[in-house]
Amino acid sequence: MTDISITSARADLAETIKSARKKPIxxxxxxxxQAVxxxxxxxxxxxxxxxxIEDLNAYDAALADQEPAIPWEQVKKDLGL
Known part of the structure; x- marks a missing residue:
């Protein structure tokens, strides 16, 4: 990552942006x-x-909070199917 002062960035904003395409500034x-x-x-x-990462965290939370599963046959019976 390259460091540039605000003054230098302001003086040549187009070049600063061009450089940021290659690596963060x-x-x-x-x-x-102040900014990147x-x-x-x-x-x-x-x-x-x-x-x-958010999806993986949600998945992990769902596994940790998992209640006992209801057998499919019981679900069908409860729904009258």
């Missing part, structure tokens, strides 16, 4: 990170990864 002010610019493809990959 950390925008800093007085040595502190990433490519759209990296952003999409990160969103997909977070959604996968």
């Amino acid at each position: 950390r925008i800093t002010s007085r040595g502190q990170t 610019i990433i490519s759209p493809s990296l952003y999409e990959k990160m969103i997909e990864a977070m959604e996968e």
Whole structure:
């Protein structure tokens, strides 16, 4: 990841964005990170990864909270099928 000051990023925003297509750019002010610019493809990959993690967490929670299963024959009987 490359660090660029806010002043430098502002002075050449087009080049900063172009550079961010290749690797993330950390925008800093007085040595502190203020923002990160990433490519759209990296952003999409990160969103997909977070959604996968959320799905896995939901799956794990469902398994942990699982009540005893009702046999299919009992379900059909209860529904009058």
